[in-house]
Amino acid sequence: MATLAGKILVVDDDSNLLEVLRMRLESANYEVVTALSGEVAIEEARQQSFDLSIIDLQLGNRDGISLMKDIHQISPDIPVIILTAYGSIESAVEAIKKGAYSYLTKPFDPRELLLQIEKALENRRLSSEINRLKGLIEEKYDFANIVAKSEKMQSILGNISIIAKADSTVYINGESGTGKELIARAIHLGSDRKDKPFVAINCAAIPETLLESELFGYEKGAFTGAMQSSKGLFTQAHKGTLFLDEIGNMPFSLQKKSLRVLQERQFYPLGSSKPIDIDVRIIVATNQDLKNEVKEGRFREDLFYRIHVIPINLPPLRERKEDIPSLVEHFFNEFNEKMKKKVKGLTPAAMQKLMLYNWPGNIRELKNTIEFAIAMTRHDVITEDLILQSTNQTHEKLQSLKEAKADFEKNYIVHLMELTGGNISKASELAGKYRADFYNLIKKYDLKPETFKK
Template identity: 60%
Template sequence: MERERILVVDDDQSILEILRIRLESEGYEVNVVSNRDEALNLARECMFDLALVDLKLAEGDKDGIYLMQELHQINAETPIIILTAYGTINSAVDAMKRGAYSYLTKPFDHHDLFLQIKNGLEKSSLAREVKRLKALVDKKYGINHIIGKSRKMLEVLDKTHRAAETDSNVYIYGESGTGKELIAKSLHLLSPRKDRPFVAINCASIPEGLLESELFGYEKGAFTGATGRKKGLFSQAHTGTLFLDEISETPASMQVRLLRVLEERQFQPLGSEKVVSVDVRIVAASNKNIGKEMEKGSFREDLYYRLHVIPISLPPLRERKEDIPLLADHFMDKFSREKGKDSKGLSSGAIQKLLSYDWPGNVRELENTIEYAVAMSDGGLIEQDLILQARKTENGEFKSLKEARDDFEKDYISRALTLTGGNVSKAAGLVKKYRADFYDLLKKHNLKPSEFKNLR
């Protein structure tokens, strides 16, 4: 393996010498320089994996923060650790804000020095790998938002890519949180239908009585309360893709209707004489084993075979652990940007913790864990205690951000229902959600509108 290369810039020869000896004895390749010009020349000539830069440089060389920014112009990815003398902590904090990876106060603590270097190198190699991987997947498949290097994930990407070129129905199976919706959307974006609509429906969240009108639409006066015409999701998805999520939860009566539409590619909206023809590509997903549902008799065999033309099976995260550090780094970047935090990556201890956990909630759980850690960190490196805290919440010791948010959501939706006396349309209007989405929320929190009728 190639040795990692570290640049050290300090105007004090004795410090340079000490650092060179210590770092070389740890197996790093080291270049030491005493001024700005030499540092810049070297950085232009070769790639450094990390740099240590003294805050105070010789007269006429500006300061270490300025040099750090110049080095970042040459290579933005290099983590830079600022060396400071005791009493200049404020400038060191300023350096962090301007992009330093971390800082060390002289005289250094041996252990601290090596730990910071190790973490910095890990972050830079991880960041480089994520970048390289995204570029690779982008070049090969034309998608750059799916992370994964495991053989199993690469097979999924390959299959998705191939399926996208056809117009056949696709069935995506995977445990909860494995990325089924992400794959369904990618499939659409890779297909010739990419500029046409992608319409998703969660079959489990719509009450049985409403599923038909949601899917096929209705004419004015089709039933009491149908005061206008409504276009169903099948029509909305015309020439595009219709994503039927949680297909295993479709009631039996609806399964018959679906089968007929898939066979004939046409249907009649409720209360309409006219037959409507549609051209849609169907992608269905489920976290249940539909084969078993079929044996139990709760899923129609004929519909199953209609949908199951190209099956794509998403592996659980515990079966592709090599993807965990990459996904973690990806989410870390995402949430740092979103929350305006200056996160410096995960410590090796934190990564170990992530690797040793089984992730029953898969990628979604990992995403929540990282969001929590970023939200709770005060910038800088994320240590394992934050990961532990996020995990602990599962045992009820402290709520995760997601749980806290879910609790708030349930309370908020309940208040809207109370205010409107359990009128779903009005409550949905109040919280500015589409009715279908609002039904999702009701189902998610197990709320029954009828129970809110006389509360006010």
């Protein structure tokens, strides 16, 4: 008979029966740990993990059902077979209701016991397999709402499933509307913390005076108006993920306190002397060049290095226009469903307009554009007149030759200055210009050599 070997905890207050069970089970290839009392059983269950437990219903000073409950507190998915004396069917049924896998009436046929054990273990193996498959499906689903056709986005998405499993701090950088929050949520959903809270806070949207109490919470009476104590977002995110959006806008004063929390994973709510320990994964996002903010003294360097652990740079939409058609299709599906419409697509001219535009507001702007067009159209295709784009850039403005030359010249000089760390002599030499002429160009474009110093 092929047995699934496994580790079994047997609990009975009858030492003779325990020994008989041990012999039978061991000869069927199982590893056996025995316990004469509930206390010993619980101790064992705490110390090692078991695949199954066999528990006598009447255990001297306590009953088997309550012991089973305690063991399930420790490891919820361990199958339990209850042994009952002849004539106590009612309690056996009770045991099943409370979560036992099955019961056997004493005296029992040893073959019957082995059969039950095998079935229970097989059952457990199947359900863990089902959970694993469910996890796979969920994982797929989590990324399914992220459109990523371009090579740039493909490689980012490829990394995300790996990043998700690591527990390190993630630093997402990208212009407004590039999908920073979407990616942050996907990382959370792809992580082992997915069943715990994802708490997002926008550091730019909350007034400086409130941000500290929002983040760390406060004790009753910590300040005027604190009528009741309040849990901060750090506490709410315990065991889960805390998303600090627009972290570049965090007031300087709070940066120091946040740094300490990130280092020690412990903090004091306002007005409290009792420290709180937290276990959170941190994801931060910013649309600023934080290195520059550090240089300018607006962002603490030590905090920057603490959060800049796994960087993800989301490219602006204009640098991945290949994504536009798929994004458009994605948003068509979304808004058709929401508005109960059946708009099929765009005319070629409308599509071209989308492809030529520069999308300063990135994907959010594209999404709004499609939402507007689908809401307004009276036909089943979108015509170009419905593709309204924001501000002055309705048609991609063609630069004059003079403007284009100036743009190039400026970029070229910036590049040289970066290369040489702001050394004008070296830069002018590389450009094949006299130092004085080069200096005039720097002035013309209002560049400051000292900002390029390394």
